[in-house]
Amino acid sequence: MTRKTLTFFTVVVFCFSFGLSLDKSPNVIAIKGAKIIPVVGEDIEQGTILIKDGKIEDIGQNVSIPQDAEVYDAQGLIAYPGMIDSYCYLGLQEISAVSATVDSRETGQFNPQVKAVEALWPDSMHIPITMSNGITTAVVVCTGGLISGQVGMIRLAGWTPEEMVIRNSVAMHIQFPSVPRIRRRESQPQEQTSKQIEELKELLNEVRYYQKRKQAAQKNSNLPLPGFDEKLEFLIPVVNGKLPVLISVYADKDIRAAIQFVKDEKLKAIFFGVTDGWKVAEEIKKSGIPVVFGSLYAMPSEWDNGYDAIYRNPGVLAKAGVKFSFSSQSASLAKDLPYHAAKAAAFGLDKKEALKGVTIYPAQIFGVDDSLGSLEKGKAANIVLADGDILELSTNIKRVFIDGKEMDLSNRYTQLLEKYKKR
Amino acid sequence: MNRKIISLIVCLNLAVFSGISSGQDLLIKNGTVLTVTQGTILNGDVLILNGIIEKIGKDLKAPEGIKIVDAAGKYVMPGIIDSHTHIALSGTNETGDAITPEVNMRDVLHAESPSIYTALSGGVTMVHTMHGSGNPIGGENIVLKMKWGKTSEEMIVPQAYRTLKFALGENPKRASSFTIGTPRYPQSRMGVNAIIRREFLKAKNYMEQWDRYLKAKKSKKAAKNIVPPRKDLQMEQLADMIRGKMVARCHSYRADETLEFIKLSKEFGFKIACFEHVSEAFKITKELVEEGVGISIFLDSWAYKVEASEGIAYNAAYCTKKGVLVSINSDSGERIRRLFNDAAKSMKYGGLSADEALKLITINPAIQLGVEKIAGSLEVGKHGDVAIFNEHPLSAYTACQMTVVEGEIYFDRAQYLKEREEMEKKKKEEEKKKGEKK
Numbered sequence: 001m002t003r004k005t006l007t008f009f010t011v012v013v014f015c016f017s018f019g020l021s022l023d024k025s026p027n028v029i030a031i032k033g034a035k036i037i038p039v040v041g042e043d044i045e046q047g048t049i050l051i052k053d054g055k056i057e058d059i060g061q062n063v064s065i066p067q068d069a070e071v072y073d074a075q076g077l078i079a080y081p082g083m084i085d086s087y088c089y090l091g092l093q094e095i096s097a098v099s100a101t102v103d104s105r106e107t108g109q110f111n112p113q114v115k116a117v118e119a120l121w122p123d124s125m126h127i128p129i130t131m132s133n134g135i136t137t138a139v140v141v142c143t144g145g146l147i148s149g150q151v152g153m154i155r156l157a158g159w160t161p162e163e164m165v166i167r168n169s170v171a172m173h174i175q176f177p178s179v180p181r182i183r184r185r186e187s188q189p190q191e192q193t194s195k196q197i198e199e200l201k202e203l204l205n206e207v208r209y210y211q212k213r214k215q216a217a218q219k220n221s222n223l224p225l226p227g228f229d230e231k232l233e234f235l236i237p238v239v240n241g242k243l244p245v246l247i248s249v250y251a252d253k254d255i256r257a258a259i260q261f262v263k264d265e266k267l268k269a270i271f272f273g274v275t276d277g278w279k280v281a282e283e284i285k286k287s288g289i290p291v292v293f294g295s296l297y298a299m300p301s302e303w304d305n306g307y308d309a310i311y312r313n314p315g316v317l318a319k320a321g322v323k324f325s326f327s328s329q330s331a332s333l334a335k336d337l338p339y340h341a342a343k344a345a346a347f348g349l350d351k352k353e354a355l356k357g358v359t360i361y362p363a364q365i366f367g368v369d370d371s372l373g374s375l376e377k378g379k380a381a382n383i384v385l386a387d388g389d390i391l392e393l394s395t396n397i398k399r400v401f402i403d404g405k406e407m408d409l410s411n412r413y414t415q416l417l418e419k420y421k422k423r
Numbered sequence: 424m425n426r427k428i429i430s431l432i433v434c435l436n437l438a439v440f441s442g443i444s445s446g447q448d449l450l451i452k453n454g455t456v457l458t459v460t461q462g463t464i465l466n467g468d469v470l471i472l473n474g475i476i477e478k479i480g481k482d483l484k485a486p487e488g489i490k491i492v493d494a495a496g497k498y499v500m501p502g503i504i505d506s507h508t509h510i511a512l513s514g515t516n517e518t519g520d521a522i523t524p525e526v527n528m529r530d531v532l533h534a535e536s537p538s539i540y541t542a543l544s545g546g547v548t549m550v551h552t553m554h555g556s557g558n559p560i561g562g563e564n565i566v567l568k569m570k571w572g573k574t575s576e577e578m579i580v581p582q583a584y585r586t587l588k589f590a591l592g593e594n595p596k597r598a599s600s601f602t603i604g605t606p607r608y609p610q611s612r613m614g615v616n617a618i619i620r621r622e623f624l625k626a627k628n629y630m631e632q633w634d635r636y637l638k639a640k641k642s643k644k645a646a647k648n649i650v651p652p653r654k655d656l657q658m659e660q661l662a663d664m665i666r667g668k669m670v671a672r673c674h675s676y677r678a679d680e681t682l683e684f685i686k687l688s689k690e691f692g693f694k695i696a697c698f699e700h701v702s703e704a705f706k707i708t709k710e711l712v713e714e715g716v717g718i719s720i721f722l723d724s725w726a727y728k729v730e731a732s733e734g735i736a737y738n739a740a741y742c743t744k745k746g747v748l749v750s751i752n753s754d755s756g757e758r759i760r761r762l763f764n765d766a767a768k769s770m771k772y773g774g775l776s777a778d779e780a781l782k783l784i785t786i787n788p789a790i791q792l793g794v795e796k797i798a799g800s801l802e803v804g805k806h807g808d809v810a811i812f813n814e815h816p817l818s819a820y821t822a823c824q825m826t827v828v829e830g831e832i833y834f835d836r837a838q839y840l841k842e843r844e845e846m847e848k849k850k851k852e853e854e855k856k857k858g859e860k861k
Contacts, residue, residue: 097728126726299757303537306843307544307760311822332726339764342819351820393767393819413735413772420706 026070028052029404030063034074034385038375039081039359049079051381054404059375077398080355080390081375082136082382084362086292087246087272087327088334090127090138091120091154091164096332105144110203112234116142117152117168120161126331128411131156133335134384134397137166137372139327139362141173141246146200148173150234151246153366155382157402170366171246171270172238174200176261178254193254197261204265207235244268246292251301252279259287270365272327275301278313281320290323290365293357295330296340308347314357315348325362326354342391354391380404445577446474446807446829450485454494454811459501459778459785460800469499471807474829479801492832497824498815500781501800502548502808503762506719506788507672507699507752509553510538510759511567511578516555518598521607522622524587524660526562528554532575538756539571543834545760546810546823549580551792554588556674556699557598559615560622561588563660564672566792568808569826571833584793586696587664590674591615591684592730616683623691626661670696670793672719676730678703685714697791699752702734708745717748717791722765723772724758739783740773750788760823767817777817 029051036044036059048063049056058064065071094101103119117140130138136156142149150169158164177196210232217225237243249258250273262269271277272292277284284291293314300309317324326341328334337358345354363373371380381404388395400407449471456467456479468483469476485491509515514531517523532552542550548569554562566583567575595615598607609615632652639645663669671688675681675698688695697717698704702725704711704718711718725734743749751766753759766784769775775783789799797806807830814821826834 095726095729095732297757297761299541306839307541308822333723336723339819343761343764346814346820346822391819393764394770394817396771413737416733416735417705417737417741423706423709 028057028066028069029381029401029406030065030069030071031074031079031383031385032065032071034077034079036079036375037355039356040374040376047079049375049381049383051383051401051404054381056375056377056379056381056383059377072399074385074399077385077387078390079375080134080384080386081359081373081379082384082400082402083134083337083358083390084325084366084373085130085135085138085328085334085337085358086325086362086365087141087151087294087329088130088138088337089331090130090140090156090334091122091124091331092116092140092142093331094121094124094126104142106142106149107144109145110147110231111142111145111149112147112172112238113230114142114149115152115168116140116149117154117161117165120152120154120164122158122160122164124331125412126334127156128408129413130328130334130337131400131402131407132397132409132411133338134386134390134400135334135337136382136384136400136402137362137368138334139170139366143173143175143248146175146177146196147203147235148175150243153368155402157405157407166368166372167366169243170368171244172235173246173248176247176249176254176258178249178251193257197257200261201265203231204235204239207232207239211236211239238267239265241266241268244270246270246272248272250275252276255280256283259283259289262287262289274317275310275313276305277322278309278316281317281322284317284322285320290325290361291317292325292327292362292365293340293344294327296326296343297336311343311347314344314354315350318349318353323361323365324357325365326357338391339393342393345391351391358391446471447831448472448486448489449492449807449827449830449832450483450489451492451494451499451809451811451827452483454497454499455815456801457498457500457778457781457816458801459781461802467499469801469807469809471809471827471830474807474831476801476803476805476807479803492811492825494811496813498812498821499801500546500810500812500816501785501805502798502810502826502828503546503784504750504788504792504794504799505542505547505550505753505759505762505784506697506750506791507553507754508542508550508756508759509555509754510542510550510756511536511552511575516557516598517562518555518557518607521558521595521598521609521618522560522657523554523558523562524560524622525656526554528552528562528565529579532565532567532578534573534575534578538759539569540834541756542759543569543571543826544823544836545762546812546816546826547759547762548808548810548826548828549789549792549794549798550759551583551586551672551788553586553672556588556590556594558588559590559595559609559618560661561590563587563669566794568828569833570828570831580792580794580797582794582797584696585663585669586672586792587660587669588674589619589671589684591680592674592676593728594674612680612683615680616687619684619687620690622657622661623665623687623693626658626665627691629655629658630662630665664693665691667694670694672697672699674699676700676702676734678706682707682710685710685716696793697748697750700731700734700754702731702738704747705735705738705741708742708747711742712746717750717787718742719750719752719788719791721754721758722751722768736768736772740769740775740779743769743775743779743783744773748787748790749783750791751783752788763812763816763821763823764819767819770817777815780817 036047050058092104153167341354360373363369383401385399451469456464470478553564566580567578723736786799789795809827811825
């Protein structure tokens with residue numbers, strides 16, 4: 001009852017704010033005949049997905065299709081939820097060697113005040129290329145320093161940053177202090193690392209104190225109001241455990257230290273990278289911290305780890321019970337997200353788990369699984385129709401819907417190709 | 424004429440080297456054999472004797488005592504060839520000068536480099552390891568077989584073309600930014616073209632000096648005190664280019680600079696074996712086909728610099744369909760172990776067939792390197808260079824299981840897993856002991 005009222009309300013607001021005429025996609029769409037892989041629950045052979053007002057109205061084998069619905073025959077295709085890239089630079093980097101086109105990195109050690117989504121360039125050529133490979137949602141990340149800033153979540157559709165943004169801030173990115181590999185044998189860098197961890201802890205303590213003084217001043221007007229401090233201000237949700245920290249950490253030793261840090265500071269955390277995770281799988285599992293894997297197009301940090309360390313790492317952590325997701329760690333090759341998951345599957349990860357690692361798991365990790373990550377009633381209609389396994393290299397993506405709207409799959413690749421076909 | 428000379432050299436080399444093949448005997452049984460050039464054989468066998476493929480077919484009988492690999496349920500393909508990489512070297516760029524044809528990668532081979540093992544783990548059996556792209560005219564490259572554990576001399580493939588590296592565009596323009604002082608000439612595409620022309624003009628002049636000297640020496644009226652021209656190692660190399668004893672491998676990204684280099688090759692009569700990277704090759708397929716020049720490219724790595732920002736993923740398939748000889752290279756010690764993944768993408772971006780996709784990393788690079796008579800496909804008489812995969816090599820879920828060079832197993836995943844398990848066991852025991860001591 002309440003849901004119906006809500007839907008009605010949404011429709012009314014939608015009609016008034018945009019006007020239906022602007023919306024070229026029909027309001028009610030039925031995708032009929034596809035094999036549906038909802039990711040959560042059983043696969044559905046020859047199923048129908050009913051889309052209404054941008055959401056999945058119904059899904060299954062016996063869905064009644066209303067008369068006003070536009071029916072898409074998807075016979076022979078497979079329907080998947082749109083994939084989610086858990087760490088990328090889409091819209092923030094265009095040509096990586098040209099600094100004028102790179103907005104993903106701020107200078108300085110502590111930048112909790114910067115937000116990746118505020119630099120988002122909706123016209124980036126990498127966005128449509130990525131979207132047309134079945135990726136509909138992305139976590140856009142800023143890097144650099146010790147605290148890099150706030151990472152946000154976007155849909156790969158929209159004309160303005162505002163239309164694209166799903167969440168302004170899903171996590172605060174911390175680059176966990178680590179010793180560069182080449183300097184590991186020296187004694188000093190380790191000290192420097194511990195010092196940096198202490199610095200981080202001190203800063204978080206300052207935030208707590210700052211918050212207390214602010215709260216006290218709010219309650220009692222006789223107390224002095226502390227001066228505004230942007231570094232402290234934007235870390236308040238972090239120390240309160242409301243905003244997770246996304247901690248980039250790679251070596252086993254550093255992972256242990258990061259687990260301790262999270263515990264000591266009582267933070268809500270997500271790890272990124274974790275290339276040596278297989279060495280400390282049980283400890284990560286015990287910590288309950290989920291892991292976002294970086295690009296698997298990388299070499300093991302040490303020869304002794306074995307040539308396939310990067311590839312088998314996700315399988316080992318999954319087996320230990322760690323919640324995980326995959327990422328492209330790229331802008332120009334963000335389209336390759338599914339292949340990182342498949343690579344992990346080639347080296348021990350269950351194939352279904354690999355698919356979950358680019359759909360429902362990232363949605364859960366970033367707290368958006370109420371609306372994203374699977375094909376279920378009531379979730380956003382982010383649907384990908386493919387002619388094969390979505391993680392396979394030769395599979396073609398035939399249709400993409402984001403929030404119920406069919407997307408134009410042409411992109412920089414196809415535009416240049418068509419141009420020179422005329423030659 | 425030039426081509427005849429080259430093939431004559433190849434033949435001579437073949438005659439010399441096939442006699443002393445260090446290869447081994449191996450029978451690979453019951454696999455799905457992807458010959459690449461002669462179709463696919465289900466439940467097929469490949470028999471390798473003395474490192475050479477003796478027979479391909481079903482239920483092959485092998486000499487007693489021969490080593491047998493069971494490939495049931497697996498895929499057997501020719502060893503992958505990387506047409507452009509810089510692995511197994513202890514130096515890549517001689518940026519002290521813009522013109523360095525006298526340097527030779529053969530002199531800086533690093534046989535113990537783990538990159539060789541990495542290549543093997545991705546089914547790669549042969550690489551063209553090259554001078555870098557810092558100089559308009561770089562050094563001489565070398566073709567190696569991935570014989571991990573052998574000496575560098577044993578890895579060299581004598582049948583391959585002699586190739587010289589050229590480079591256009593952003594890299595030679597900015598190479599000198601690493602050096603202190605005045606920027607090195609050239610700093611623009613104009614300068615890059617002009618400096619290459621200058622060197623070939625010098626080379627022609629040098630050749631004429633020698634021709635005159637040799638003629639004069641033979642002449643009955645020769646002066647007694649005739650002095651030979653001064654030997655110049657740079658000019659010797661460029662003269663070999665003009666004489667067709669060596670071919671050009673030219674790093675280029677943009678269509679226009681690529682066309683300019685073709686003009687230079689015509690001006691001086693040297694042969695281009697292949698353009699490297701050529702992000703914009705799809706713009707000039709007409710010229711590439713007319714000139715019979717191949718390309719060695721990334722499948723989709725792009726937009727890392729301005730000249731690479733039009734490098735669409737359709738490049739490989741589109742050029743292939745237009746008749747250009749295309750290979751997919753790694754140019755990286757990491758990408759080299761997933762070239763089969765890149766090849767598979769050409770099916771998605773441009774619709775190549777599975778065989779066409781596999782050719783991009785086997786027979787096509789073999790032709791570009793002049794080794795198609797000994798490698799690049801599974802055919803009787805060719806070298807027993809083989810890669811075995813658990814799933815189809817073009818599947819995203821595949822993993823290389825075994826890599827064989829001339830009948831000898833250099834990479835064996837099963838063996839690797841066994842060794843790792845034992846190592847981990849040992850480690851655990853040691854930790855236990857340490858714990859007890861404490």
